[in-house]
Amino acid sequence: MRCLSVNEKEVVRVFxxxxxxxxxxxxxxLGGAVVLASLSAMADDPCMKLPDLWMPAxxxxxxxxxxxxxxxxxxxxxxxxxxxxxxTVDNLSCGDAGPFYVTVYYDGxxxxxxxxxxxxxxxxxxxxxxxxxxxxxxxxxxxEILACADTGGAVxxxxxxxxxxTIDEDLLVRPNAPLIEAEKTIDxxxxxxxxxxxxxxxxxxxxxDDQGDNSGHEFLDTLPDGxxxxxxxxxxxxxxxxxxxxxxWDGSIPAGGSVTLVFKARINSTAEDGSEICNQGIIYWDxxxxxxxxxxxxxDNPGTGAEDDPTCLTVDIGGEAPPLSGxxxxxxxxxxxxxxxxxxxxxAFLFMIRRKGLTAA
Amino acid sequence: MKTVKGRPSLFPSSLQKWPWGSIxxxxxxxxxxxxxxxxxxxxxxxxTALATITAGILTLFGHAAxxxxxxxxxxxxxxxxxxACTGLFTTGLYVIAVLAFxxxxxxxAIGLAMGIGGIFVLNLIxxxxxxxxxxxxxxxxxxxxxxxWQAVFIVFAxxxxxxxxxxxxxxxxxxxxxxx
Numbered sequence: 029m030r031c032l033s034v035n036e037k038e039v040v041r042v043f044x045x046x047x048x049x050x051x052x053x054x055x056x057x058l059g060g061a062v063v064l065a066s067l068s069a070m071a072d073d074p075c076m077k078l079p080d081l082w083m084p085a086x087x088x089x090x091x092x093x094x095x096x097x098x099x100x101x102x103x104x105x106x107x108x109x110x111x112x113x114x115x116t117v118d119n120l121s122c123g124d125a126g127p128f129y130v131t132v133y134y135d136g137x138x139x140x141x142x143x144x145x146x147x148x149x150x151x152x153x154x155x156x157x158x159x160x161x162x163x164x165x166x167x168x169x170x171x172e173i174l175a176c177a178d179t180g181g182a183v184x185x186x187x188x189x190x191x192x193x194t195i196d197e198d199l200l201v202r203p204n205a206p207l208i209e210a211e212k213t214i215d216x217x218x219x220x221x222x223x224x225x226x227x228x229x230x231x232x233x234x235x236x237d238d239q240g241d242n243s244g245h246e247f248l249d250t251l252p253d254g255x256x257x258x259x260x261x262x263x264x265x266x267x268x269x270x271x272x273x274x275x276x277w278d279g280s281i282p283a284g285g286s287v288t289l290v291f292k293a294r295i296n297s298t299a300e301d302g303s304e305i306c307n308q309g310i311i312y313w314d315x316x317x318x319x320x321x322x323x324x325x326x327x328d329n330p331g332t333g334a335e336d337d338p339t340c341l342t343v344d345i346g347g348e349a350p351p352l353s354g355x356x357x358x359x360x361x362x363x364x365x366x367x368x369x370x371x372x373x374x375x376a377f378l379f380m381i382r383r384k385g386l387t388a389a
Numbered sequence: 390m391k392t393v394k395g396r397p398s399l400f401p402s403s404l405q406k407w408p409w410g411s412i413x414x415x416x417x418x419x420x421x422x423x424x425x426x427x428x429x430x431x432x433x434x435x436x437t438a439l440a441t442i443t444a445g446i447l448t449l450f451g452h453a454a455x456x457x458x459x460x461x462x463x464x465x466x467x468x469x470x471x472x473a474c475t476g477l478f479t480t481g482l483y484v485i486a487v488l489a490f491x492x493x494x495x496x497x498a499i500g501l502a503m504g505i506g507g508i509f510v511l512n513l514i515x516x517x518x519x520x521x522x523x524x525x526x527x528x529x530x531x532x533x534x535x536x537x538w539q540a541v542f543i544v545f546a547x548x549x550x551x552x553x554x555x556x557x558x559x560x561x562x563x564x565x566x567x568x569x
Binding site: 359360361362365366368369370372373376377379380381383384 | 471473474475476478479482483486489490491512515535538539542543546547550551554555558559
């Protein structure tokens with residue numbers, strides 16, 4: 029075996045060093061590439077995200093397995109009855125959610141209807157929960173129903189601001205006594221002195237007890253100055269009477285039922301142009317179910333946003349009828365048609381004159 | 390002796406003989422028509438009458454129509470009977486033509502009754518048909534209104550007058566023979 033000289037050994041060492049450096053470089057490059065690829069893969073994987081609980085609007089399609097969300101109540105009830113409330117919670121993200129609570133409220137978060145624990149909701153899945161609400165002791169009237177997911181804040185989510193939903197329709201808890209509301213409308217918007225107007229009053233009993241035909245009138249409308257009753261009055265139930273300028277009604281309205289009154293009045297022939305004539309009827313009803321009318325309520329004009337406001341008309345002398353959709357003017361001839369007609373008549377006239385003259389000759 | 394031949398006149402001698410009476414008649418008729426058209430009360434009465442009768446016919450056909458002013462209206466469509474809808478211009482022209490044409494007064498009365506009545510009835514048919522076209526075929530309403538009905542109106546008035554003039558118009562009297 030031949031021994032290497034000092035110079036030859038130095039050359040070999042240099043080569044060895046370079047080879048080691050090259051290998052280390054390759055390892056570093058490969059390792060870096062692997063790390064980068066892994067990080068990239070992690071970034072693209074949606075299942076690495078956090079969960080996102082939300083309450084999709086009622087009827088939202090496209091939930092997992094073709095599901096459709098439900099955010100509903102079973103509907104209006106009499107006080108003391110139970111209401112079924114169904115809510116859907118969806119996990120919008122693909123990150124799994126751990127255990128959390130779903131809570132349902134009425135009229136804000138200070139009135140809890142009920143709370144349920146969900147043991148977890150995998151990514152992209154949804155769950156539907158049912159709450160039964162006993163309305164015993166709940167105030168009568170309309171209530172707004174609110175449902176929220178993760179009320180304890182146990183789940184860290186991508187979006188924490190979409191966890192609640194207000195159910196579209198308010199829930200009416202009806203009293204176990206009559207609850208009366210009434211509207212009064214007037215036909216048209218064009219009123220001349222001497223013309224007849226028609227009023228329609230609809231009275232509803234939203235309560236869970238019948239409104240009886242108690243002593244005294246259930247409805248009374250005193251026509252104001254400028255209007256005179258014509259005597260025409262009809263009702264879908266009970267008895268309507270016109271006495272002078274007073275129209276009154278006596279009768280009963282079953283729970284959940286309604287009655288419609290129609291009566292006519294004539295605008296005074298001396299009414300001034302532009303004057304406004306307003307009035308309201310008054311309903312008298314039994315608010316505690318003891319057989320005596322102890323409450324009263326004015327009629328509402330549904331044509332305005334205001335509550336319990338009077339129904340009005342404005343006298344319009346010589347005014348044009350409001351334009352109707354689909355109304356046309358129907359002149360017989362246009363200008364050119366008229367010119368053509370004149371020419372034809374003149375021509376026909378001359379023709380007949382000549383013809384008669386020739387015939388005679 | 391030089392004989393001067395007169396040029397043949399465009400109008401027969403009968404026309405040359407009666408223009409003063411005709412001019413007076415036409416002038417009076419035009420004046421009356423202008424008075425009627427400018428009398429708001431008279432026009433309102435005519436329009437309301439036409440609208441009321443149209444509404445009655447529509448009601449007979451099962452479309453509960455009411456009259457607001459001079460507008461016939463139902464829940465779905467309405468026709469506003471303005472002055473030009475009354476057919477007054479067509480009727481006026483027809484009346485002038487009848488009165489200006491040489492005829493006996495009895496024949497003129499027949500002509501006026503035929504024309505005024507006929508144009509009035511035709512206008513009612515027009516209004517009712519326009520209502521139904523507006524309700525059921527709104528796409529052809531303009532064509533029917535501005536095209537077809539206008540042409541029908543013009544042709545009807547002229548043809549009616551021609552028929553009357555041909556049947557009741559007075560021919561020129563033949564020149565009386567001089568027997569020497």
